[in-house]
Amino acid sequence: MNFELTEEQRLWRKTVHDFVEAEVRPKAAEVDEKGEFNWEAVRKMGPLGLLGMNIPEEYGGADVGAIGAVIAMEELGWGCGSTALAIAAHNGLGTLPIVHYGTEEQKKRWLPLVTSGQGKLSALALTEPGAGSDLQGGVRTRAEKVGNEWVINGSKMWCTNASIAEYIITLVRTDPAGGSHSLSMILVPTDTPGLHIGPAEKKMGLKGSPTHAVTYEDVRVPLENLIGEEGRGLQQALATLDSGRLSIGALAIGLARAAHEYAVSYAKERRAFGKPIAELQAIQWMIADAATEIEAARHLLYYAAWLKDQGRPFTKEAAMAKLFATEMAERVCRNAIQIHGGYGYSREYPVERIYRDARLMTIGEGTSEIQRLVIARHELR
Amino acid sequence: MKIIAFVKQVPDSAATVVVEDGKVSWGDAPLVINPWDEYAVEAALQQKEAHGGTVTAISMGDESAKEALKHALAMGCNEAILISDPALANVDTRATAEVLAAAVRKIGDADMIFFGRQAIDGDAGITPAQTARILGLPMLSFAASISVEGDTVKVERSIEEGRQIVSAKLPAVFTVVKDFGEPRYPSFMGIRKAARAQIPVWTLADLGIEAPKSVVSWPEIMNPPKREVTCEFIEGDSPEEIAEKLADKLIAEKVL
Numbered sequence: 173m174n175f176e177l178t179e180e181q182r183l184w185r186k187t188v189h190d191f192v193e194a195e196v197r198p199k200a201a202e203v204d205e206k207g208e209f210n211w212e213a214v215r216k217m218g219p220l221g222l223l224g225m226n227i228p229e230e231y232g233g234a235d236v237g238a239i240g241a242v243i244a245m246e247e248l249g250w251g252c253g254s255t256a257l258a259i260a261a262h263n264g265l266g267t268l269p270i271v272h273y274g275t276e277e278q279k280k281r282w283l284p285l286v287t288s289g290q291g292k293l294s295a296l297a298l299t300e301p302g303a304g305s306d307l308q309g310g311v312r313t314r315a316e317k318v319g320n321e322w323v324i325n326g327s328k329m330w331c332t333n334a335s336i337a338e339y340i341i342t343l344v345r346t347d348p349a350g351g352s353h354s355l356s357m358i359l360v361p362t363d364t365p366g367l368h369i370g371p372a373e374k375k376m377g378l379k380g381s382p383t384h385a386v387t388y389e390d391v392r393v394p395l396e397n398l399i400g401e402e403g404r405g406l407q408q409a410l411a412t413l414d415s416g417r418l419s420i421g422a423l424a425i426g427l428a429r430a431a432h433e434y435a436v437s438y439a440k441e442r443r444a445f446g447k448p449i450a451e452l453q454a455i456q457w458m459i460a461d462a463a464t465e466i467e468a469a470r471h472l473l474y475y476a477a478w479l480k481d482q483g484r485p486f487t488k489e490a491a492m493a494k495l496f497a498t499e500m501a502e503r504v505c506r507n508a509i510q511i512h513g514g515y516g517y518s519r520e521y522p523v524e525r526i527y528r529d530a531r532l533m534t535i536g537e538g539t540s541e542i543q544r545l546v547i548a549r550h551e552l553r
Numbered sequence: 554m555k556i557i558a559f560v561k562q563v564p565d566s567a568a569t570v571v572v573e574d575g576k577v578s579w580g581d582a583p584l585v586i587n588p589w590d591e592y593a594v595e596a597a598l599q600q601k602e603a604h605g606g607t608v609t610a611i612s613m614g615d616e617s618a619k620e621a622l623k624h625a626l627a628m629g630c631n632e633a634i635l636i637s638d639p640a641l642a643n644v645d646t647r648a649t650a651e652v653l654a655a656a657v658r659k660i661g662d663a664d665m666i667f668f669g670r671q672a673i674d675g676d677a678g679i680t681p682a683q684t685a686r687i688l689g690l691p692m693l694s695f696a697a698s699i700s701v702e703g704d705t706v707k708v709e710r711s712i713e714e715g716r717q718i719v720s721a722k723l724p725a726v727f728t729v730v731k732d733f734g735e736p737r738y739p740s741f742m743g744i745r746k747a748a749r750a751q752i753p754v755w756t757l758a759d760l761g762i763e764a765p766k767s768v769v770s771w772p773e774i775m776n777p778p779k780r781e782v783t784c785e786f787i788e789g790d791s792p793e794e795i796a797e798k799l800a801d802k803l804i805a806e807k808v809l
Contacts, residue, residue: 180748183627187739221741234741 181243184236188244191220192251200252203380204525207372209336210255210380217259218289222248225263226415227271232284238415238477242422246470249426253529254380256423257536258293261332261381262286264416265537266294269341269357273400273408278359286338292362295337297328297386298409305542307343308352308406313388315344315358317395322358324366324391332536334369334384337362342388343405355405359397366391377528414487416537417494418480421473424494424501424533425466431501431508431526432462438512438521449511458507465504469497488550495543498533505530554606554701557660558597558667559653559681560590560625562618563674572776586621589669591628591736592729596699597667598629598737604701606664607631611656613641613649619752626747627739633750638757640764646675648765650683655760657688665706666726670695678728685726693725697732 177185195213203210217223220234225241227233236244241263248256267286270278285291303310313326324344334340339361347354360367370385400408436459439450449455476489505527509516516523534540564570568582597608610625612618613636622633636656644652657663666685671678685692693699697711706725710717711732739747757764787802789795803809 178748180745183623183739183744183748184741187627187741187744191738216738219740220738229742236741240741 177239177243181240184240185243185247187220188222188247189250191216191222192247196248196255197251200254200380201522201525203252203254204377204529205379205519207379209258209382210252211336213255214258214293215289218287222259223262223289223293224267224283224287226268227283227287231271231279232287233271234287238418238480239474242418242473242477245419245422246426246429249423250430251426252380253423253427253526254378256426257378257381257529257532258333258336260416260419260423261295262293262337264419265296265412266333266337266339266341268412268415269296269399269408270359272411273357273404275396277396278399282339282359292338293333293336295331295333295340296409296412297331297334297340297342299328299330301327301329305539307355307409309350311343311345311355313342313344314348315346315356318392320395321392322395322397324358324360324388324393327385327387329385330373330536331369331384331386332381334362334386335372335382340367340386341399342386343409346402346405352406353403355409356402357399357405357408358393359399360388360391360393364391364393376531377525378532413537414490415480417490417543418473418477420533420537421469421476421490421494421497424498424530425469425473427526427530427533428462428466428469428497428501428504431505431523431530432459432466434521434523434526435459435462435508435511438515442513455511458511462504462507465500469493469500472496488547491538491543491546494538495540495547498530499540501530501533502527554600554604554665555660555663556597556600556606556608556665556667557657557663558590558594558608558610558625558630559684560594560610560612560621560669561587561672561674562612562614562621563587563672566673572774575774577774584617584620586624587669587672587674589671589673589729590621591624591669592731592733593667593669593727594625594628594630595736596696596727596729596733597665600665600699600701601629601631609634609660611636611653613637613652622752623747623750624739626750627743628737629740629743633752635752635754636756636760637754638764640757643767644765645767645769646677646680647683647769648767650680650687651762651765652757652760653680653684654687655762656755657684659755659760664723665701666690666724668726668728670728670730681726681728688726691721691725693719693721694728695730696727697730699727699733 199210224233225236228235248259286294315322315324339359341357342360344358345354346356366389368387372382439455440448442449473493476486476493479486508523512523515521562584564579565582565585568579570579601608608630610622610630610633612622626633668681682692693708695710695712696708698709700707704723706723707720711730787795787798
């Protein structure tokens, strides 16, 4: 047993931290206030390796490993929830299906484009107006083979990055008969005629990370845009989500850490009853709990990431880490506001924004309820 | 093109530096690569990219200075060397320059030698010039841009009076300023290389020189005197009244 990060991981964390502190964090409030995506920082992420964390070197990626990826996601989350979510969705959801299931040609054509930071990012569209966690029975978006093309019709909801993506990998029904082998993944370039990306959704938080409804109206793409096997879309999506959960867990830990740091410094500064409120036990307990839970979440997450790096099954552990980290982040952010009192509720202080950002983490890429279902299935089998 | 970039490990600029028991202390603040030296490394890497060749990063210090060298490697330097010897503790800039010059000679045939404009700990800013003098090379300081043609280099210097263009024959010594442009962030590939690098350590014996003598010493170090500040809020029923009171106060205190 060894709890030390490797030299490579330690230097990586420092580099990403310094980058986020200089380029991402100072813009976080503005990004949230204006609902604008921080392209300026993302352009610089390409050379660093932040846009190709799961992508092998030969396709322009950095292949930082699962632990390397969660280290980076925590730092990004610490700096700006919105920017971090876009990067998580890009690395975890938008590129991973091509890395794992794509053909050599697909990898060469699309991956270097989206890792350089010069082009746009990538997106994955699973959820529909009538399908969220129940993809197998719920997905209605259809793809039919017509000649040498797929013709896609239907609509998707809550697609993160749709408007800032080169392509949207779309989960579609290719077999109307239904069943676990009736769905497939198809890559749809965002400039394809018939693809309509709706206006950015108005959300509680994460306002600098664009989320869209997407509709497909006789969208035609070549047959070779199928990602992986026809009929294996559901399995591919579920496996992709396992990795995505590590990212969201790490992002949540970053949010919690930021809120905790703000709470600690405020508690030392703010005086009540003739002394800093940090000397009051009621405040100390909240601070102690936050520190403990952040540490616990990080251990769970590192373990799940380590399993992934070892090539071992990590579905249950990823679900546990995501469940605990995201619910922890909500508690820690809630208490950070509590410690700040009235100021915490004000937009003048960052904990209000972080709390709103944290709220999504227990919903996106599998709700807490779905994580519990996944864990329970493993426990009860 | 054989290029050398000198870097130094210094306390983080955010550290609170104080004198305790006659010694300078920065508490448990982290040590980082001297921020000015990142510009030197950036300039060195740009010359390598433009003209080919290698960049060797060199630092003088104890084992902890390897961190600064790893940063330079992660940015893209080809190799790194640490100069470390117990006899070099607390030497002055001239003695340092003698050691750095010896390292340049040991490497041999260097075309361009880069420094940051100064180190943020000692803030002397004269080691580069002293090194250039010992080596008998031209010293082109405060470089905001550098262009090489054949064996001639043209430098735009960013100085208080404005800009000045100077040129010299290579080899030469340069200091680089902020106007040169933002230094790059390390890449993950660079980090991977830096993490695996074995950084050789050169002692005075390896350099073939005696311990150089300092000509300047610090007989006493003290904290700057504490400034007494009192804060007063001026109150009044209207902004005009407050402004009037403030103006009276400023006149009474002879500020105006």
